[in-house]
Amino acid sequence: MGGDGVCDREHAESPIEVAVPEEPQRGRAPSIRDVARLAGVSHQTVSRVLNNHPSIRPETKQRVLDVMAELQYKPNRAARALVTSRSRTIGILSASSTQYGPASSIAAIEAAARASGYWVSTANIESSDARSIADGLAHLRAQGIEGLVVIAPQVRVFDTLAQLSIDVPYVTLQSTGRDAGHALSVDQMAGARMATRHLIELGHRNIYHLAGPQDWIEAEARMRGFLDEMGAHDVPTTAPILGDWTADFGYYAGRELLTVRDFTAIFSSNDQMALGLMHAIRDAGLEIPRDISIIGFDDIPEAAHFWPPLTTVRQDFAELGRRCVALLLGDLDPAAPDYRGTIVPELIVRASTGPAAF
Amino acid sequence: MGGDGVCDREHAESPIEVAVPEEPQRGRAPSIRDVARLAGVSHQTVSRVLNNHPSIRPETKQRVLDVMAELQYKPNRAARALVTSRSRTIGILSASSTQYGPASSIAAIEAAARASGYWVSTANIESSDARSIADGLAHLRAQGIEGLVVIAPQVRVFDTLAQLSIDVPYVTLQSTGRDAGHALSVDQMAGARMATRHLIELGHRNIYHLAGPQDWIEAEARMRGFLDEMGAHDVPTTAPILGDWTADFGYYAGRELLTVRDFTAIFSSNDQMALGLMHAIRDAGLEIPRDISIIGFDDIPEAAHFWPPLTTVRQDFAELGRRCVALLLGDLDPAAPDYRGTIVPELIVRASTGPAAF
DNA sequence: AGACCTCGTGTGAACGGTCACATTGCGAGC
DNA sequence: GCTCGCAATGTGACCGTTCACACGAGGTCT
Numbered sequence: 001m002g003g004d005g006v007c008d009r010e011h012a013e014s015p016i017e018v019a020v021p022e023e024p025q026r027g028r029a030p031s032i033r034d035v036a037r038l039a040g041v042s043h044q045t046v047s048r049v050l051n052n053h054p055s056i057r058p059e060t061k062q063r064v065l066d067v068m069a070e071l072q073y074k075p076n077r078a079a080r081a082l083v084t085s086r087s088r089t090i091g092i093l094s095a096s097s098t099q100y101g102p103a104s105s106i107a108a109i110e111a112a113a114r115a116s117g118y119w120v121s122t123a124n125i126e127s128s129d130a131r132s133i134a135d136g137l138a139h140l141r142a143q144g145i146e147g148l149v150v151i152a153p154q155v156r157v158f159d160t161l162a163q164l165s166i167d168v169p170y171v172t173l174q175s176t177g178r179d180a181g182h183a184l185s186v187d188q189m190a191g192a193r194m195a196t197r198h199l200i201e202l203g204h205r206n207i208y209h210l211a212g213p214q215d216w217i218e219a220e221a222r223m224r225g226f227l228d229e230m231g232a233h234d235v236p237t238t239a240p241i242l243g244d245w246t247a248d249f250g251y252y253a254g255r256e257l258l259t260v261r262d263f264t265a266i267f268s269s270n271d272q273m274a275l276g277l278m279h280a281i282r283d284a285g286l287e288i289p290r291d292i293s294i295i296g297f298d299d300i301p302e303a304a305h306f307w308p309p310l311t312t313v314r315q316d317f318a319e320l321g322r323r324c325v326a327l328l329l330g331d332l333d334p335a336a337p338d339y340r341g342t343i344v345p346e347l348i349v350r351a352s353t354g355p356a357a358f
Numbered sequence: 359m360g361g362d363g364v365c366d367r368e369h370a371e372s373p374i375e376v377a378v379p380e381e382p383q384r385g386r387a388p389s390i391r392d393v394a395r396l397a398g399v400s401h402q403t404v405s406r407v408l409n410n411h412p413s414i415r416p417e418t419k420q421r422v423l424d425v426m427a428e429l430q431y432k433p434n435r436a437a438r439a440l441v442t443s444r445s446r447t448i449g450i451l452s453a454s455s456t457q458y459g460p461a462s463s464i465a466a467i468e469a470a471a472r473a474s475g476y477w478v479s480t481a482n483i484e485s486s487d488a489r490s491i492a493d494g495l496a497h498l499r500a501q502g503i504e505g506l507v508v509i510a511p512q513v514r515v516f517d518t519l520a521q522l523s524i525d526v527p528y529v530t531l532q533s534t535g536r537d538a539g540h541a542l543s544v545d546q547m548a549g550a551r552m553a554t555r556h557l558i559e560l561g562h563r564n565i566y567h568l569a570g571p572q573d574w575i576e577a578e579a580r581m582r583g584f585l586d587e588m589g590a591h592d593v594p595t596t597a598p599i600l601g602d603w604t605a606d607f608g609y610y611a612g613r614e615l616l617t618v619r620d621f622t623a624i625f626s627s628n629d630q631m632a633l634g635l636m637h638a639i640r641d642a643g644l645e646i647p648r649d650i651s652i653i654g655f656d657d658i659p660e661a662a663h664f665w666p667p668l669t670t671v672r673q674d675f676a677e678l679g680r681r682c683v684a685l686l687l688g689d690l691d692p693a694a695p696d697y698r699g700t701i702v703p704e705l706i707v708r709a710s711t712g713p714a715a716f
Numbered sequence: 717a718g719a720c721c722t723c724g725t726g727t728g729a730a731c732g733g734t735c736a737c738a739t740t741g742c743g744a745g746c
Numbered sequence: 747g748c749t750c751g752c753a754a755t756g757t758g759a760c761c762g763t764t765c766a767c768a769c770g771a772g773g774t775c776t
Contacts, residue, residue: 028761028762031761031762031763032762032763032764033762041725041726042725042726042727043726043727043762043763044725044726044727044764044765045724045725045726047763047764047765048724048725050763050764051764054723055722055723055724055725056723056724056725057723057724057725060724060725074499074500075500075762075763076440076502076761076762076763077436077445077500077501077502078435078436078437078439078440078443078445078502078761078762078763079436079440079731079761079762079763079764080762080763080764081435081436081439081731081763082434082436082437082440082731082732082733082761082762082763082764083730083731083762083763083764083765084731084763084764084765085386085436085731087435087436089479097461097464097465098458098461098462098465099461100456103455103456103457103461104456106455106480107455107456107482110480110481110482111482111484114481114497119479119497119501120479120480121447121477121478121479121480122464122468122478122479122480123468123472124465124468124469126469139472139477141432142432142433142435143435143477144434144435144436246659247659247660247662247663248659248662248663250663251663272659272660275660275663275664276663278663278665279663279664279665279667282665301604301605301606301630302605302630302633302660304605304606305605305606305608305609305633305634305636305637306633306637306664306665307636307637307640307664307665309637386731386732389731389732389733390732390733390734391732391733399755399756400755400756400757401732401733401756401757402734402735402755402756402757403754403755403756404733405733405734405735406754406755408733408734409734412753413752413753413754413755414753414754414755415753415754415755418754418755433732433733434731434732434733436731436732436733437731437732437733437734437761438732438733438734439733439761440731440732440733440734440761440762440763441732441733441734441735441760441761442733442734442735442761443761717776718775718776719774719775719776720773720774720775720776721772721773721774721775722771722772722773722774723770723771723772723773724769724770724771725768725769725770726767726768726769726770727766727767727768727769728765728766728767728768729764729765729766729767730763730764730765730766731762731763731764731765732761733760733761734759734760734761735758735759735760735761736757736758736759736760737756737757737758737759738755738756738757738758739754739755739756739757740753740754740755740756741752741753741754741755742751742752742753743750743751743752743753744749744750744751744752745748745749745750745751746747746748746749746750
């Protein structure tokens with residue numbers, strides 16, 4: 001019924017293009033039994049060809065394959081999922097999927113999943129409240145996902161997830177340190193220490209840290225890395241400022257900080273906030289890095305073209321996505337390679353950092 | 359193992375009435391028939407409750423609902439899809455999903471689809487070659503999607519899609535002008551004309567256009583808008599430069615252009631390239647907008663914090679995504695509202711444009 | 717030479733929903 | 747009073763695939 005309606009509509013809309021006189025197309029799409037009939041075998045033999053079962057005579061197999069091609073047979077995923085109770089679908093629960101990092105990871109996850117014959121279905125959550133998370137998760141679960149990737153790295157999300165008792169294998173793209181089995185991440189602490197050490201080695205002693213939102217796991221890890229490294233060099237620290245990842249926040253935080261100006265460098269927890277900071281610093285008539293050094297985190301593609309080009313810490317989001325799927329499939333499918341373990345980020349020195357001014 | 363499972367099951371079923379207080383929960387998830395048995399109705403009645411069929415006694419309905427809640431019954435999507443041959447899944451075929459625009463649209467599409475009870479499954483294509491597109495499409499089709507959204511707005515993609523004769527309703531997020539029925543877009547031409555007019559009104563007469571890749575539909579539309587507006591004001595034009603959307607390209611193009619420097623303004627087809635251009639201009643010791651004005655396109659969230667803050671044209675990607683689903687569901691589901699028609703972008707004037715220097 | 721295994725194939729029953737149709741009561745119309 | 751229609755519910759088939767099991771042919775072991 002619905003199909004007819006759609007067909008009519010198509011015809012009405014594009015009279016020039018679609019003709020589609022090719023297929024006999026009487027009624028339903030060809031099934032395994034149609035193939036079987038034409039190939040002169042049983043439906044089970046066709047099924048065996050589909051799942052390339054070893055014990056099947058090559059010539060029989062070829063005959064079946066030929067008929068499949070002729071009929072343009074396509075296996076019905078729903079039927080298969082019903083009987084095997086395996087959907088071959090990985091769900092992604094993601095916050096802030098419009099940002100470069102998450103988006104890159106999602107793309108990599110999709111590619112890796114597809115290569116392994118899995119589908120990917122996403123659910124975005126706008127806010128991190130329990131309701132929104134539960135809704136997203138319910139949506140994915142209703143679909144019968146086999147594995148779950150969580151790219152909403154707020155502590156709150158974790159807690160909510162823990163309460164919801166997920167019944168599928170899952171991976172989170174950030175590490176709380178608590179749930180070692182499920183987590184996968186770029187080593188945020190190491191990256192933050194690199195960034196901090198870089199500033200210290202340039203002679204800076206009054207360094208601020210513009211952190212991410214308090215309840216983000218990455219933000220916390222970077223903050224910890226910062227504090228540890230500062231401590232290791234006996235440099236006194238001030239309390240980090242808690243931001244929201246946006247360039248807007250960086251700008252306003254910068255304006256605020258400059259009213260006092262008791263620092264020579266700022267380590268921003270991501271590149272966007274660093275951009276906002278630099279904006280504020282320029283507005284105040286100061287020069288980077290002569291007056292103030294800025295270092296970011298992520299290395300988004302634009303960072304090289306900021307003014308000045310931003311020194312930052314590069315994360316390999318794509319590798320993260322790939323490993324994520326490998327880990328998940330390791331649970332789902334013991335054959336897949338397992339490369340658990342953290343990925344080490346890389347310090348990218350550009351022009352926004354320089355020797356300490358005073 | 360399997361045999362044991364079956365045996366257990368047989369035993370569990372044979373004794374009259376379940377002795378276990380709560381739920382045996384051994385093995386499979388509860389089905390419609392489990393619910394039926396405990397509620398003392400037929401499986402069909404349960405099905406009617408699920409699809410809230412009108413003619414069912416309220417008290418019967420309530421009883422069924424109670425049992426469902428108790429058993430934590432969840433309908434099996436695969437079974438439903440199998441029998442109705444409707445997957446309730448929308449596929450997204452997307453290139454460059456890591457960029458702000460596409461990512462925003464994807465998020466909006468997912469939200470809108472979910473609100474209408476649909477799932478979203480994505481396939482990313484890295485390159486625009488026919489093979490990659492066909493693979494992505496095949497992947498989505500194998501899943502039995504009911505509708506398709508294409509956010510890979512290269513002309514090439516369109517041609518490939520046309521050849522592949524898509525058998526589901528689809529929408530493309532950009533307009534070729536040719537396939538009016540399927541396309542949905544922000545009015546790129548209008549946006550480009552706004553941007554160009556802005557520069558002309560500031561007195562610029564030597565304006566370059568840094569366009570996007572030749573085969574992108576948006577790029578072409580913006581270029582056309584630029585040329586039209588220039589023509590309307592009798593301003594002579596030079597051939598647009600064809601870029602690749604990246605800040606890197608903008609930077610190198612800028613360096614190249616500055617060797618001649620026969621212009622006072624550049625209209626960049628997106629914000630990233632504008633960023634690269636500004637980088638190159640600063641490197642050459644020039645000041646924006648005193649020496650050269652720059653205008654971008656998209657209004658990515660960072661644009662307000664570029665140096666100088668970028669004048670650009672804002673596109674409402676989220677609205678685009680929402681309408682996209684509405685359009686698709688209009689095909690799928692005649693009840694949904696239909697708001698076809700283009701979305702008008704908005705000129706955002708910041709500090710990267712100013713009066714012509716000479 | 718019979719027992720036994722393996723290969724290649726077929727048969728019928730699931731899986732968990734929906735659909736078409738059958739079957740009850742029960743009030744209304746003639 | 748008897749039929750008719752409708753509301754509320756039940757019965758069995760079916761969607762397209764895989765699974766468990768059966769079966770014949772041929773080879774190997776004892």
